[in-house]
Amino acid sequence: MRRLLALWEKETLALSRDVLGLAVLFLMPAAFIVVMSLALSDVFKGGAARQTEFAVIASDGPEFAKQLTERLEGDGFHPSPEPAERGVLHVTKPALTLIVPRGFERALGTPLGKASSVPALKLVADPALPPALLLAFQQRVLGVVLGLRVSALMRRAGVAADAEALDLKHAATLNVETIGGTGRPSSVQQNVPAWLIFGMFFVVMPISSLFVVERREGTLARLVSLRVPFSMLLLGKVGPYFAVNLAQAALMLLAGRTLVPWFGGETLALPARWDLLAEVTACTSFAAIGWGLLVAVCSRTLEQATVIGGVGNILAAAVGGIMVPRFVMPETMQKLSEVSPMAWALDGFHAVILRHGGAADIAAPCAKLLALAAALLAAALWVHHRRRVLTSAQ
Amino acid sequence: MGTLNLEGVSFHYPGGGETVLDQVTLVIPAGGIFGLLGPNGAGKTTLISILAGQLHGATGKISADDEPLEALRRRRPLSLGLVPQEYAFYPMLTCAENLRFFGAVQGLAGARLKDRLAAAARFARIESALARRAGRLSGGLKRRLNLAIGLLAEPEILLLDEPTVGVDPQSRAFLLDSIRSLAGTERTILYTSHYMEEVEAICDRVAIIDHGRVLVSGALSEVTRDGSGLEELFMRLTHRSLRD
Numbered sequence: 001m002r003r004l005l006a007l008w009e010k011e012t013l014a015l016s017r018d019v020l021g022l023a024v025l026f027l028m029p030a031a032f033i034v035v036m037s038l039a040l041s042d043v044f045k046g047g048a049a050r051q052t053e054f055a056v057i058a059s060d061g062p063e064f065a066k067q068l069t070e071r072l073e074g075d076g077f078h079p080s081p082e083p084a085e086r087g088v089l090h091v092t093k094p095a096l097t098l099i100v101p102r103g104f105e106r107a108l109g110t111p112l113g114k115a116s117s118v119p120a121l122k123l124v125a126d127p128a129l130p131p132a133l134l135l136a137f138q139q140r141v142l143g144v145v146l147g148l149r150v151s152a153l154m155r156r157a158g159v160a161a162d163a164e165a166l167d168l169k170h171a172a173t174l175n176v177e178t179i180g181g182t183g184r185p186s187s188v189q190q191n192v193p194a195w196l197i198f199g200m201f202f203v204v205m206p207i208s209s210l211f212v213v214e215r216r217e218g219t220l221a222r223l224v225s226l227r228v229p230f231s232m233l234l235l236g237k238v239g240p241y242f243a244v245n246l247a248q249a250a251l252m253l254l255a256g257r258t259l260v261p262w263f264g265g266e267t268l269a270l271p272a273r274w275d276l277l278a279e280v281t282a283c284t285s286f287a288a289i290g291w292g293l294l295v296a297v298c299s300r301t302l303e304q305a306t307v308i309g310g311v312g313n314i315l316a317a318a319v320g321g322i323m324v325p326r327f328v329m330p331e332t333m334q335k336l337s338e339v340s341p342m343a344w345a346l347d348g349f350h351a352v353i354l355r356h357g358g359a360a361d362i363a364a365p366c367a368k369l370l371a372l373a374a375a376l377l378a379a380a381l382w383v384h385h386r387r388r389v390l391t392s393a394q
Numbered sequence: 395m396g397t398l399n400l401e402g403v404s405f406h407y408p409g410g411g412e413t414v415l416d417q418v419t420l421v422i423p424a425g426g427i428f429g430l431l432g433p434n435g436a437g438k439t440t441l442i443s444i445l446a447g448q449l450h451g452a453t454g455k456i457s458a459d460d461e462p463l464e465a466l467r468r469r470r471p472l473s474l475g476l477v478p479q480e481y482a483f484y485p486m487l488t489c490a491e492n493l494r495f496f497g498a499v500q501g502l503a504g505a506r507l508k509d510r511l512a513a514a515a516r517f518a519r520i521e522s523a524l525a526r527r528a529g530r531l532s533g534g535l536k537r538r539l540n541l542a543i544g545l546l547a548e549p550e551i552l553l554l555d556e557p558t559v560g561v562d563p564q565s566r567a568f569l570l571d572s573i574r575s576l577a578g579t580e581r582t583i584l585y586t587s588h589y590m591e592e593v594e595a596i597c598d599r600v601a602i603i604d605h606g607r608v609l610v611s612g613a614l615s616e617v618t619r620d621g622s623g624l625e626e627l628f629m630r631l632t633h634r635s636l637r638d
Contacts, residue, residue, distance in 0.1 A: 218480030
């Protein structure tokens, strides 16, 4: 145990003097959390919270355009303050412009059997508009038009129509309840765990860098000559980096609570079960350290360690829903993301932070992460055995 | 500690095919300094690595006072010390932190660790540099720190692998004097070097190896009794062709 403590102390001292390594571990994820939480805040907002401008151009006159505009407004869609002009629709605001052809208002009163005679509406959309929002506005237009049509037909039949009753806004009250919480996950709730995981896996850099230096300088060979088992040398790196990962978790949660709102974003909602959060953090840490040890043993130079560790992390993050949320990925990519350990970790963190789940909800991701950690450690020992990495003597 | 005996020690790297050590037999008595000479690639460092326990798979017998070296090291882990030719310490740690770490991994603790740290630093004359980062030391100070680490646990067998490479004449003279002062003890010292004058100055017994084979071994005065110097003998035995 004394040897192990000495190894931990050495590793901690070495890391504390690696300013660049500390910056990668603490400043990088904190910066990503702030920037990405703010940048993606609209993506995670519900329809009502998003503000999308629209305009209506009606050839039947401003009154009909005004009527349509009033009925379409709501749930995040609001009329553009600047009147749209047909010639510049594709390059300026608003994001959505509904063009109503001449005779459309009159055609609404046509009996349903002759509906084909109603001129077609045209919706001009900003190509950058999310497809879900476009679809929502389409359905909104159809709903409003249906209300107007029913109203016109009722008038034609001599039935007094209550305009309010046929307004889409008053059709029904629909409350949406999100599982496990009172509201939808916010950008900060997605991004804090995501970039925390990314930062945790970057322990690969200092672990492998110091290991390469130890091998290059002959320090590992000297330790072996002092009969320090190689497995203990690897374990000597686990303790300090586990502590680093825990510190990262605490500081990134703090960043979500303080830094992000300070920059104008939302405040991170804290989990109900801290013990489960600690479990997920610990399992993620073991997987990240295991990855670091394997890269360390496999790399012969600092350049190799940097490339293998860095590129591996970025790929795992891209596939695993760290950089791009998985729900916006196509189905094939979502399936592919299931192979990324970062996706397993993110599932675990989401289960605790977003869905307020229990032990059963984190069991699968934690088991996968622990199995991976054990496999990576075994692989590191095997590679060492195969390569005789400590031996520079020829 | 008595004599270190190597009997028919052979070694080749797995899959490599080429034999690096071929039936090496040496008798290295305690109380003096045994110089091991050879051109680059002769097998000196491989032999040191085998003795230090870094390389496994050698055939033949290695024993210290009739006890297999491996058994002795299991029984007394601190019996062997190595000063490798690389600066085998942590450049980002201070000299004191390096000494404390290497002492602790050898099982030294408390007052004993403190005493040994002070004694090793005093022996290598690095007391004034204890608080300095090892990576920022001059070449001479680095070599002295390397030596101090090797002496921390007062090993009975000391392996010195080219311990004076890359230092100025003053540091080399100091290192040689320090190493010579260790010879008076009952310590078994194996010293490798490319510098013939060093070996002539501090070693009482020598062996010259090439291509993994011992070409000559014995007391310095015996192997050079024909009047030729050690360098002339070395060149005669190993030839003048350049090595990798």
